[in-house]
Amino acid sequence: MAAAADSDPLDRLGFLLARHGAIANSRVHHAFETCGLAxxxxxALMLLGSSGFMSQRTLAATLEVDPSIMVGILNDLESAHLVERRRDPSDRRRHIVAITQEGRCLLAKAQQxxxxxxxxxxxxxxxxxxxxxxxxxxxxxxxPRDPVCFEQ
Amino acid sequence: MAAAADSDPLDRLGFLLARHGAIANSRVHHAFETCGLAxxxxxALMLLGSSGFMSQRTLAATLEVDPSIMVGILNDLESAHLVERRRDPSDRRRHIVAITQEGRCLLAKAQQxxxxxxxxxxxxxxxxxxxxxxxxxxxxxxxPRDPVCFEQ
DNA sequence: TATTGTTATACTCTATAACTATA
DNA sequence: TATAGTTATAGAGTATAACAATA
Structure with missing residues (x-):
C-alpha cells in the first residue's frame, strides 16, 4: 500500500516525495542564487563543466526545457561571460556552447x-x-529523464 | 558524501530528489486534473475530508500558501459547491470552511x-x-512542515 | 493595535506559435 | 521539406502591499 492512513492525507508517500523534492529544489535554487545564478x-553550467561543450539543443534536451527557454538562459550566461556560443562549422544551424574560464571559476563556487x-x-x-x-x-x-514524466 | 561523481552533475542526490519530487508532483497534479481539480x-479537499471543517487561516497554514492565495482556491471550490464558507459565530472575522456532500463525492474519486x-x-x-x-x-x-524550508 | 479575509498590482515562469537561416 | 535557434504573445502562478471588518 502506497497510501498512508486517511487521517492525514499529507502523509501520503506521493505528497511526501513531492514536498521533499520541493524543499531540495528550493535549497539548491538558493545555493545557486548566492552565486548570482538561477x-x-x-x-547548465554544471553540465558544461563536466562535458566542456554541448550543442544548444542537446543542452535543452538534457535540462528538459523548451529550446525557446534555453535561449534566454544562455543569453544571460553569455552576457555574464560565463559561456560562449559558436556556430558549428559542420552544420551552421547549430550553436556549440562552451564554458569559459570565468564560468569555470564561478562553477567551482556554485558546486561547493x-x-x-x-x-x-x-x-x-x-x-x-x-x-x-x-x-x-x-x-x-x-x-529520471524518462520523457513520459513531463506528459502533464 | 552526498555528491556523486563530477562526471554527471545531474546524479547529485539533491538534484535526484528535486527531480523525482517534480515527477511525483506532476503525477498527482494530473490525477486531480482528471477530476477537474487543481x-x-x-x-485542500483531502484535508477537509479528513477533518470535516477548518478555519480558512488554518487551511492556508497547513497547505503553506499565502492567505491571499487561499481566497482564490476556496472561491473556485465554493463556486463548484464542493465546500461552504460560514462565519465563525465566536469570532466573526473567521471563516469556517466545510466540505459538502458533493465535495465528499468528488473527493472519493480524487483519492482513488x-x-x-x-x-x-x-x-x-x-x-x-x-x-x-x-x-x-x-x-x-x-x-515536512518545518517553516524554514520556505525561507528561499 | 492586531488579526482575518479580501482585493489589486506587478512580476516571474511557461507554453505556444510564428519567424530566420541553414540543411 | 525539415531542423536549430530566435522572437513575441498570452496565460498561469505567485509575492507583495493595501484595505475593510472584527477583535
Whole structure:
C-alpha cells in the first residue's frame, strides 16, 4: 500500500516525495542564487563543466526545457561571460556552447554551495542510508529523464 | 558524501530528489486534473475530508500558501459547491470552511486517482522498501512542515 | 493595535506559435 | 521539406502591499 492512513492525507508517500523534492529544489535554487545564478543557469553550467561543450539543443534536451527557454538562459550566461556560443562549422544551424574560464571559476563556487546544501539536507543520514535513498529514488517510476514524466 | 561523481552533475542526490519530487508532483497534479481539480484544490479537499471543517487561516497554514492565495482556491471550490464558507459565530472575522456532500463525492474519486498514481510510482518497490523510503524522506532536513524550508 | 479575509498590482515562469537561416 | 535557434504573445502562478471588518 502506497497510501498512508486517511487521517492525514499529507502523509501520503506521493505528497511526501513531492514536498521533499520541493524543499531540495528550493535549497539548491538558493545555493545557486548566492552565486548570482538561477537554478537552470547553474545546472547548465554544471553540465558544461563536466562535458566542456554541448550543442544548444542537446543542452535543452538534457535540462528538459523548451529550446525557446534555453535561449534566454544562455543569453544571460553569455552576457555574464560565463559561456560562449559558436556556430558549428559542420552544420551552421547549430550553436556549440562552451564554458569559459570565468564560468569555470564561478562553477567551482556554485558546486561547493550545492555540496553544502546537500550535506545540510542529508546530514542525519549515514552513508549507507544515503546510498539506500539514491537506490530507492532510482527505482521510482518514472525514472529520471524518462520523457513520459513531463506528459502533464 | 552526498555528491556523486563530477562526471554527471545531474546524479547529485539533491538534484535526484528535486527531480523525482517534480515527477511525483506532476503525477498527482494530473490525477486531480482528471477530476477537474487543481493540485491545491484537491489537497485542500483531502484535508477537509479528513477533518470535516477548518478555519480558512488554518487551511492556508497547513497547505503553506499565502492567505491571499487561499481566497482564490476556496472561491473556485465554493463556486463548484464542493465546500461552504460560514462565519465563525465566536469570532466573526473567521471563516469556517466545510466540505459538502458533493465535495465528499468528488473527493472519493480524487483519492482513488491519487492512490492509482502512487501505486504506479512505487510499483517496483516492495512494501518494506516503501516503508524505508518513507522513513528516509522523513529524516531529510528540513522535515515536512518545518517553516524554514520556505525561507528561499 | 492586531488579526482575518479580501482585493489589486506587478512580476516571474511557461507554453505556444510564428519567424530566420541553414540543411 | 525539415531542423536549430530566435522572437513575441498570452496565460498561469505567485509575492507583495493595501484595505475593510472584527477583535
Amino acid at each position: 537554478l537552470r543557469q547553474g545546472t 554551495a550545492v555540496t553544502d546544501v546537500e550535506e545540510g539536507l542529508f546530514a542525519d543520514l549515514a552513508p549507507e542510508e544515503i546510498a539506500a535513498l539514491r537506490g530507492l529514488l532510482a527505482r521510482v517510476r518514472t525514472s | 493540485l491545491r484544490q484537491g489537497t 486517482a491519487v492512490t492509482d498514481v502512487e501505486e504506479g510510482l512505487f510499483a517496483d518497490l516492495a512494501p518494506e522498501e516503501i516503508a524505508a523510503l518513507r522513513g528516509l524522506l522523513a529524516r531529510v532536513r528540513t522535515s
